[in-house]
Amino acid sequence: MKTDNPLKYLTIVRGFDLLPLFGLPYHTLIRVQSEELPARNTRLDNVLLVRSPQGQEYLHVVEWQGYPDLATLWKLAGYLTWLGQRYPTMTIVGTVVYLSPACDMGDTLTQAIDGQVVQQWSLHCVRLWELDAQAAVQSGNVGLAMLAPLMRNANAEVVEQAVQVVLHQATLPQQEELISVLGAFVAPLMTTQRFLQLVGKERLMLSFRESEIVRYVVDELVAERMEALEAERARQEAERARQEAERMEALEAERARLEAEWA
Numbered sequence: 668m669k670t671d672n673p674l675k676y677l678t679i680v681r682g683f684d685l686l687p688l689f690g691l692p693y694h695t696l697i698r699v700q701s702e703e704l705p706a707r708n709t710r711l712d713n714v715l716l717v718r719s720p721q722g723q724e725y726l727h728v729v730e731w732q733g734y735p736d737l738a739t740l741w742k743l744a745g746y747l748t749w750l751g752q753r754y755p756t757m758t759i760v761g762t763v764v765y766l767s768p769a770c771d772m773g774d775t776l777t778q779a780i781d782g783q784v785v786q787q788w789s790l791h792c793v794r795l796w797e798l799d800a801q802a803a804v805q806s807g808n809v810g811l812a813m814l815a816p817l818m819r820n821a822n823a824e825v826v827e828q829a830v831q832v833v834l835h836q837a838t839l840p841q842q843e844e845l846i847s848v849l850g851a852f853v854a855p856l857m858t859t860q861r862f863l864q865l866v867g868k869e870r871l872m873l874s875f876r877e878s879e880i881v882r883y884v885v886d887e888l889v890a891e892r893m894e895a896l897e898a899e900r901a902r903q904e905a906e907r908a909r910q911e912a913e914r915m916e917a918l919e920a921e922r923a924r925l926e927a928e929w930a
Contacts, residue, residue: 684810
């Protein structure tokens with residue numbers, strides 16, 4: 668299951684819970700914003716408007732990274748630059764949250780010419796596998812508990828505790844979506860059957876029927892399937908064209924041979 672939409676939803680509904688993850692001063696999360704990027708048919712969704720303990724408001728861009736991408740740091744740098752041009756008087760910071768070691772692209776953009784470093788830009792990053800899963804679920808913080816299956820020493824017991832945190836701390840309207848989000852992270856730690864037992868089959872089926880996350884995933888799967896079918900159709904057409912060309916070439920060669928014999 669892709670993590671983009673689950674993590675987007677988690678940021679929107681439990682953004683305040685995630686603030687301890689970033690190690691920056693905060694007192695209040697004012698809102699989670701969605702900014703429309705220029706010249707693109709897309710939006711920058713994970714923008715937190717935060718108020719510090721002394722009352723300063725600042726923007727915090729969260730870039731969740733769940734797959735290897737050499738452009739990760741450039742993407743975050745681009746988002747910060749664009750927001751800085753739009754809000755030049757506001758402090759704007761960003762964090763890359765790496766979900767696994769395979770996704771880790773570092774924290775520094777280094778530019779060198781002939782081996783000499785000419786420019787460096789350090790960006791803040793969080794590596795979830797370096798954080799303790801037990802501490803996350805024992806905190807009672809719903810947002811951090813949701814990420815606990817991706818942290819150090821995560822196991823089936825951690826998943827069970829995370830489920831209990833969601834059921835006891837999250838509001839009823841959020842529980843169904845959050846259970847769907849949590850289900851995206853537990854596969855390496857727990858079987859589907861055990862997860863069904865934990866949350867209750869009826870509850871999980873209801874969350875799947877009502878879940879925006881599930882609808883997003885289904886839409887993605889349908890789009891991927893259609894893309895694969897279109898690619899296969901194009902391949903088959905190309906193969907038929909190749910075979911037809913070979914057949915025509917053979918017929919032409921045979922015609923030329925017969926003409927040569929008659930001559």
